[in-house]
Amino acid sequence: xxxxxxxxxxxxxxxxxxxxxxxxxxxxxxxxxxxxxxxxxxxxxxxxxxxxxxxxxxxxxxxxxxxxxxxxxxxxxxxxxxxxxxxxxxxxxxxxxxxxxxxxxxxxxxxxxxxxxxxxxxxxxxxxxxxxxxxxxxxxxxxxxxxxxxxxxxxxxxxxxxxxxxxxxxxxxxxxxxxxxxxx
Numbered sequence: 672x673x674x675x676x677x678x679x680x681x682x683x684x685x686x687x688x689x690x691x692x693x694x695x696x697x698x699x700x701x702x703x704x705x706x707x708x709x710x711x712x713x714x715x716x717x718x719x720x721x722x723x724x725x726x727x728x729x730x731x732x733x734x735x736x737x738x739x740x741x742x743x744x745x746x747x748x749x750x751x752x753x754x755x756x757x758x759x760x761x762x763x764x765x766x767x768x769x770x771x772x773x774x775x776x777x778x779x780x781x782x783x784x785x786x787x788x789x790x791x792x793x794x795x796x797x798x799x800x801x802x803x804x805x806x807x808x809x810x811x812x813x814x815x816x817x818x819x820x821x822x823x824x825x826x827x828x829x830x831x832x833x834x835x836x837x838x839x840x841x842x843x844x845x846x847x848x849x850x851x852x853x854x855x
Contacts, residue, residue, distance in 0.1 A: 672818060672822065672826055675805060675808060675809070675812075675826065676826065676830065678805075679802070679804075683798050683801055683833065683834070686794050686797045686837070687798075690790060690791065690794040690844065693790050694787065694844065696709075697783055697786065697787060697848070697852070702731070702733055702735045702770070704727045704728075706757055707721050707727060707735070707737075707757075708720075709755075710755055712724055712725075713751070724740060724741065724748075725738055725740060726740070733774070734770065734772070735770040735772075736767055736770075737767065737770070738767045738768075739767075742765070742766060745763050745767075745768060748761075748768055749761050749768060757770070775852070780853055784849045784852055784853060787845060787848050787849055787852070788849070795841055798837045798838060799838075801834075802831070806830060809823050809826050810823070
């Protein structure tokens with residue numbers, strides 16, 4: 672039954688990791704090169720991750736500079752950025768591409784905080800669903816007389832504590848990201 676607990680914890684950990692990844696994609700008025708992680712560029716007819724065809728740097732707090740290894744890729748990178756959901760207009764000089772992030776308005780900050788809370792709530796629902804599945808499995812094993820009633824109760828308590836821990840961690844990360852966004 673320790674296997675069940677470790678599987679449950681692993682699933683909850685993956686849910687939290689996915690949330691943190693989503694949080695890293697939300698821009699807080701500062702340039703974050705992770706925004707470009709999902710971007711692929713047409714490189715000689717095949718899609719290639721941007722990181723494999725260009726050097727990405729952050730010379731200033733609100734600017735990302737993309738320097739392609741092959742200068743012919745500047746147009747393809749521009750096209751990929753415009754087609755993405757980043758929402759930043761790229762500028763290029765034929766050699767490098769610059770993404771300048773505008774200062775966030777108070778209204779936009781509040782929208783981002785709402786989006787963060789929505790993502791966090793979805794993650795908490797996912798954690799609770801994982802708990803529900805684990806509880807059902809515990810009941811099934813108990814019904815099949817593979818474990819005692821006391822062991823089942825113990826496992827249910829441990830599963831609940833695990834759930835509470837992950838919900839608390841998600842709340843802490845949400846508060847941290849909300850503070851980061853609302854801080855001017």
